[in-house]
Amino acid sequence: MINRHHRRYDKMGLQRLIEDSGFAVRELRYFFIWPLGLMYLRKLLHGTKERPGKPYTVTVPPGPVNRLFASLSRTEQRLMRLGVHWPLGSSLLAVVEKPRALSWDEALSVSARTAG
Secondary structure, three states, X not given: OOXXXXXXXXXXXXXXXXXXXXXXXXXXXXXXXXXXXXXXXHHHHHXXXXXXXXXXXXXXXXXXXXXHHHHHHHHHHHHHHOOOOEOOOOEEEEEEEOOOOOOHHHHHHHHHHHXX
16 A cells, blocks of 8 residues: 555456456566565565555655666566566556457357357
């Protein structure tokens, strides 16, 4: 809940949800592996509970830090384009496909095959 996200999925849970919703998963992968250490450190230092009276804000870090983070993200993107699949990450990317509707002839063919 640190970033006000109320749902967390692991890879298998998201795949199951997508498929149960009638979609086909074409690709499912983790990304943003580089900030995990920082996220775990923040969790250790501050916990995950909201603090009453202290509004949660996200600010852009100072220029040099922001450029470093952007560079790490670009490097991760390049590695993913080269086929690197991370075993974990702070986010999941799902590419899904809605099944196409069968034509009338295809539906009749499927019906005839399953009836016999």
